[in-house]
Each structure stands twice: as C-alpha cells, then as structure tokens.
Amino acid sequence: MEEWFHALGNSVDTIILADWLSARLDRTAAEPMYRQVLELMQQAILTGQLAPGTKLPSSRTLAIDLGIARNTVLHVYDQLTAEGYVNSTTGSGTYVADTAPRDGAAKKAKAGETKAPCTISRRGARLIAQAGVSPKQWGAFMPGVPDVAEFPARTWSRLQARLWKRASPDLLTYAPGGGYRPLRRALSDYLRVARSVKCQPDQIIITTGIHQSIDLAVRLLADFGDRAWVEDPCYWGARSVLQSSGLTLVPIPVDEEGLNPAARDMIEPPRIALVTPSHQYPLGMVMSLARRRALLEFARQHKVWIIEDDYDSEFRYGSRPLSSLQGLDDAGQVIYVGSLGKMLYPGLRMGYMVVPEELVDTFRIGVAELYREGQLMQQAVLTEFILDGHLTSHVRRMRGLYGERRELLINAIRARFGDTLAVRGDEAGLHFVLELPQFVDDRAVAADALAAGVVTRPLVNYFMNRDEALRGLMLGYACVPNDQIAPHFATLADVMEQTIPLVVSA
Ligand SMILES: Cc1ncc(COP(=O)(O)O)c(C=O)c1O
Missing domain, CATH: 1.10.10.10 (Winged helix-like DNA-binding domain superfamily/Winged helix DNA-binding domain)
Structure with a gap:
C-alpha cells in the first residue's frame, strides 16, 4: 500500500x-x-x-x-x-503540499549527523539540580499543608453557585491589574486588624500566592546580578524564585532573635532582603523588636527592599498573632506578602501583597503585564467568604484543631524518646522541627521514612551553608487526623531507631 x-x-x-x-x-x-x-x-x-x-x-x-x-x-x-x-x-x-523542513535538518537528524544540543540554561539547570519540591504533597507528616479535608466546601460552593447565577462579563474577563477591588478592600481591613499591616485597598495586589508575589517583586525591583539576602536556613521555594531570577543570593545566618547579619555583610548592602520575621522558616523563631528596627533602619539608609514573607502567622498557639514588620515601616521599604493557601487550601493558589504607596501603579501594571491575571470569580467568592465571617471562623477553628495535633505529636515524641530529642519552633505554624544529633544524616532518615510511608523533610536541605547546617526533621502535623498521629509517628520512630544508633526509646 x-x-x-x-x-x-x-x-x-x-x-x-x-x-x-x-x-x-x-x-x-x-x-x-x-x-x-x-x-x-x-x-x-x-x-x-x-x-x-x-x-x-x-x-x-x-x-x-x-x-x-x-x-x-x-x-x-x-x-x-x-x-x-x-x-x-x-x-x-x-x-x-511540500511540508518537509526546508533546511535539510530533518534529513541530517535522520542520518544521525546532528543531535539537538541540550539547551537548558545555566539557571534552569541550577533550579532543577537544587529543586526542593516533594513528589508527595499530602499525608503524615507533610510540612506546610493545612487540613484541606476540613475546608468548608459546602459554604464555598453555595457562595460560588450564587455568584455564578449573576456572573457578569467583568467577572469573567481578565482581572484589572491588582485584582478584584472588593477583595482588596476586604483584605486590607483583615490585614489591618489581624496583622497590624498599614495599608489602603489600593496597596493590595492579588496574586496566585507567595511564589508569584516574590517573583513579581524581584522582577520589578531588582536587576540581574543584584544581591539578595536570604535567611539561612530558608524556604527552598523562595530561594528558587530569587535564584532563577538571576539574583546573587547572600545567605545570612539566623539566631534566636532572627536574621543576624555580620558587620561584613553590611559593607555591601543588598538590593533585596527576604525575611520571615513572624515565624522564621523553617526554624520557627520570631524576629526580635531590636532586630526588626535595625533591619528597617538599614533598609531605609541603603534603599534595600525588604520582602516580608508572612506565610502562616494566623496559626500561633498560646498567644495572639504577632504584629507584622510592615506595620513598623515608616519609610515604605517593606513589601508584605501573604497567602490564603495555609488558611484555606493550597490548591486555591491565591495570595496577596501589600506594596508601598509609591509602587502601587508599578505593581498593578506589572502583574497584569507579566501574568495576565484572571480568576475574578474565585476572588469574588473569597470576598463574600471573608465578608460573611467564614475566613475568621475557619481560621479560629483550625487554630484549635492544629493546636491539638501539635500537642498529640509532641506527646508521641516524648512518650517514645523522652527528652533526648528537642522540638523547635512549635509555638506557631503547621510544622515544627525535631532536632537530631549533628552526626546524623537527616536526609537518609527522611528517605527511609518515605519508603516506610511517612513524609518528613530533612533540615539540612534548607541551609545554603551546609557546614553550619543543623540536622533534624521537619514534621507537619496540621494535615494529619488526630487518631493517625500516634501510629504514623510510631512508624517514623521505628525508622529513626534503625538509622540512628544512639536514639533509644525512653
Ligand atoms: C515560608 C513559605 N513561604 C511561602 C510558601 C508558599 O506560599 P504559596 O503557596 O502562597 O506560594 C511556603 C509554603 O510552604 C512557605 O513555607
């Protein structure tokens, strides 16, 4: 034929x-x-x-x-x-028609004369080599993930159905730069009260989350090759976004008071400083007031843009959420970024940034120009969700639930290991760190735990300066039902006992 x-x-x-x-x-x-x-x-x-x-x-x-x-x-x-x-x-x-490629490339390739070179960029290769993202995004003890099964889906779908009935073209087209105006108003009210953020609705820019907010800020405020301070250790995702935007990362150590730059770090001020002052990621300390003021003053003098990543501050156990760094900033140097991913569900992909007044137009145009935003329907649903009081009540309920889970996990650790292993950064958030002795290869422990069906993150992975890295396991408890915490921890503890010779049961 x-x-x-x-x-x-x-x-x-x-x-x-x-x-x-x-x-x-x-x-x-x-x-x-x-x-x-x-x-x-x-x-x-x-x-x-x-x-x-x-x-x-x-x-x-x-x-x-x-x-x-x-x-x-x-x-x-x-x-x-x-x-x-x-x-x-x-x-x-x-x-x-004659549809064959004109330059004979196809013939050559067929004859094995040329092989397409691997054209991945250097920054692309580095991004892939250092990737921190886990193949598993759910289950015990995945850090940073809320209990999505507790999300009030019926309320959300009721609000959504109501809005779709009166869907107008302006909710279905591209978003105006900055996002849905009523949502920006609702969020500015919320942030003023809950996080002491100083802002007008105009200063809020809706994004798809903190990753995008950081990406946007870096593209608009820094140039290729500029220096960026990052906390060491820090969130791998933020590090990846900064690095692949062509910034030169300068790891700054943290101590009990948060970011702790040495005198030599100050000699050449960075363009950007990315910090997690309310709950250092991943270690969990709070930046002291003295350090906050020193950082703001340094930023004011040297025109450093501070990106404040306030990713999970709503979940503070035992005391009220702490005030934001942005609330102390009188010079307009802080870009505040937050997310609804931890409060509602990560797959919603919705976040917000609060930008200084003088940058409002820049960011509104920038966000529309780069990402051609949409999702106004979702934003309208969220607005009603907030205005009807569901956000506050859901966060309050989750804070109670996650507090219980945190305690259950600490109890399971104590019951098995007594006080031999310290727990760090458990006052807030959705995870804490279980410290391991310095000689332990925490990556090997995490790999064995994963093989046994338990997700943990090795602490060493979050450090840029590996010589100074602490060893430990990040344990997320928020997404684990109460009755599954003890059995899953028992599995993890068995793995730990096999891989860490000196760790013995209490
Ligand atoms: C410190 C920190 N910042 C940002 C994020 C991601 O936020 P988003 O999902 O809004 O991009 C995470 C997620 O775990 C995080 O731990």
Missing part, C-alpha cells in the same frame, strides 16, 4: 486511497467521520505516504468510494488547505 502511494507519482488511485482510509475508519465510533478522515489524511501526508505534489481524487469520487457524504470530504479538503497540507487550485485540483 505504502509503495503504491509513492509509485503513483503524480496522482493517487482513488480506490486504493479509499481502501486504505476505509480500513482505518471506525464507522461505529463517536468521533465524527469528518475528524477521522481528516486525521488519517494528515497522517498520510506527514509520513510521506501521500508524497508532495500528489494529486488527490476529486471530493465527489472519494466520497462515493468511501460511502460518505460529499460535504464531509469537502470539509476535509478545506481544512487540509487551511492548515497547509494541500494546495487547491480551482479547476486544476487538490495537490499534496
């Missing part, structure tokens, strides 16, 4: 083409005949079975031989013409 297609040279025998097509058509399939014939003809042309220059049978003849409507064949020919597979000349007929 294939030889026959070629052998005919200038025109194809209608019967043979019709037989070839018929053998492949599924006349009982749901897929329309037009689509099936079109795809088969395209395939025959791309593989060279129908060679360039071949004259196709008339639509009437092919339709008769295939036993299908002539209109169907006409549609197929029209589509083939529109997509460049064939050329039609009125009165003369329809000919297969």
